[in-house]
Amino acid sequence: MLFGFQAQAHEMTPAYPKFNYSYIEGVSVTKMFLFNRRNDVSYYQIGVFTLDWKEIPFASTSKLINVKHAKKYPFYVYIRNSDLDRVGYICTISKVFKGEEQRALITSRICSKIE
């Protein structure tokens, strides 16, 4: 059997985040958690999209985050209040870099939905 039980998972919570007022006027914030149990990936890119997958501007500590293997990484996503009605998804996608000695053929993306 090819099925192994290696720890190779990408996970993000919550599935349905809620935005709250931030300390910046006119900006709302939500807190997300990324779990990186993929030992072949250490970078993930954050993206915010409408329900029809158009990009929405946002701010975070960094849009490309370095998450060590087997670590839980909290991050904040800041959105202008004027964009709140348009926000559909917050996603993280694994990044594979050229030149890395790896054979990861699978890019994983997890998207939480704003209800």
Next chain:
Amino acid sequence: MIKKVTPLIFLLSTSYAWAVNSPITGTVQASCSIVTTTPGQYGVPNIWKLSTTPSDGGQPAVIKTTIGTADKYKVTITHPNSFSSSPSLSDTLAWTGSSVYTSGSVTAMSAYETHKTVVGNTTTFDMTLAGTTFFTVASSASYGYNRAFPSGSYTALILAECIAK
């Protein structure tokens, strides 16, 4: 003697009642994890073809998803239609591929294969049940009209997505 003991019994019985009624609370959040169980490997059955089919010397990719709460996510898997890295290629590539439900922790998950939707090279599975599911992703590329692939290493990316509904 009786007057001194009575208040003590009362206190003990009160604290005992608190212990019995202490609630234990917890919250289960909907969650999805994508596990890259087996990365694919291309075999070279002939000079103009790369294939993950085992009879071609390849190995299909296996992706495991674990859904924490039923009917909260859909999974989409996109098999490749280009190389992310390869030697310089001057001719056209013909790509084929598939994403197939393989097995699951719940018997009824076999219906995922029947109800999947395929648009282009993207396959969508509606994850209506909680539990673990395995998918197998196959890919092959043919170069030109039976032209030989230039020597070098080739990498193509499969995109596996978990999207909250």
